[in-house]
Amino acid sequence: MNLLKDRRIPQLATNPRSRISEEFDRIRLNIEFASYEISTKTILVTSPGYNEGKSTVIANMALNLAVSGKSVLLIDIDVKDPSVHKIFRVKNTVGLTNVLSGQKNVEDVINQTDNARLKIITTGPVPYDLDALLQSRKMDELLSRSSREYDYVLLDSPPVLEGETAKIVAGRCDGAIMVLRVKRTEDEVALEAKKILEMTNTKLFGIIMNARRRSFFSRKE
Numbered sequence: 001m002n003l004l005k006d007r008r009i010p011q012l013a014t015n016p017r018s019r020i021s022e023e024f025d026r027i028r029l030n031i032e033f034a035s036y037e038i039s040t041k042t043i044l045v046t047s048p049g050y051n052e053g054k055s056t057v058i059a060n061m062a063l064n065l066a067v068s069g070k071s072v073l074l075i076d077i078d079v080k081d082p083s084v085h086k087i088f089r090v091k092n093t094v095g096l097t098n099v100l101s102g103q104k105n106v107e108d109v110i111n112q113t114d115n116a117r118l119k120i121i122t123t124g125p126v127p128y129d130l131d132a133l134l135q136s137r138k139m140d141e142l143l144s145r146s147s148r149e150y151d152y153v154l155l156d157s158p159p160v161l162e163g164e165t166a167k168i169v170a171g172r173c174d175g176a177i178m179v180l181r182v183k184r185t186e187d188e189v190a191l192e193a194k195k196i197l198e199m200t201n202t203k204l205f206g207i208i209m210n211a212r213r214r215s216f217f218s219r220k221e
Contacts, residue, residue, distance in 0.1 A: 024064040027208065031065070031152075034175070034205050041147035042173040043205065046157040046166045048193035052181040053210040055083035058156045066118035070151040073110075074120045075142075077165055078158045079130055082123040088113050095124030099142060100133040106142065119150075134168045143172055160193035167200050175203035181210045 034040050045058040055078070062074040075096060076084035085092040090111045098104040099121075111120045127133060146153045155173065157166045170176050176197055180190055197204055 020060070021064065024060050027061060028064050028068060030206060031061075038174070040174045040205075041151070042143055042153045042155070044155045044157050044166070044170050044173045044176040044202075045179065046170070046176060047159050047179040047181075048161050048189045049159045050081065050162065052159075052179050054159075054179040055087065055156050057179050057208055057210060058154055059084065059087045062118055062154050063115060065152055066115045070117065072118045073146050073150045073153045074118065074156065075146075075153065076121065076123045076156045077134070077169055078156055079123040079126055079165070080163070081158065084120055084156055085122040088120055090120065090122065092122040092124065095122035097124035097127045097130070097133060099124075100136055100138045101127060102138070106145070131164050131168060134165060139169070140172065160196050161189065167196060170197055170202040171200040173202070175205040177205050177208060179208045179210055
């Protein structure tokens with residue numbers, strides 16, 4: 001699945017008959033199957049490092065789920081390098097950090113997309129105490145409330161090996177999906193990222209191989 005053509009303007013698969021849409025159909029079916037096995041509402045999507053296509057992947061996952069009839073909330077938690085607002089072309093003046101700091105209510109920061117079933121929360125401004133906010137009761141309340149109100153809550157996380165965000169939030173989610181980029185992600189780096197997620201007691205649902213001739217979603221047992 002070769003999605004990373006231009007990181008500045010990521011590609012959304014809006015044609016349901018396109019090859020990329022078909023690849024995400026398969027990913028969606030894997031996610032839905034996992035939901036039948038165990039309750040799966042909150043999913044963190046990450047990667048070992050930057051420039052592996054995770055934000056493009058999660059945006060397409062969210063859109064595909066919404067097109068299939070599911071209600072989806074996509075939250076950008078990559079506060080220092082946000083992408084979701086660029087992909088969906090919305091402002092990022094207020095967002096997640098404003099909710100966690102008590103400045104805004106959740107309703108105040110939700111953005112509606114062109115698909116009525118898909119809503120997004122952007123990162124908001126960079127706070128000085130980001131790690132503390134992500135570990136706060138308000139973050140837990142946001143995930144709990146969102147999982148009741150939406151079929152799926154997807155979180156676009158920074159890379160596992162870049163900062164503490166993925167380590168803090170992954171264990172608060174039902175599970176995670178890791179995106180690797182073919183011919184870019186080194187095996188040792190991928191294994192290290194996987195090891196870190198396991199140390200946070202995160203259930204790794206699968207791995208998406210980006211930029212290969214055919215997408216590869218490997219479900220982890």
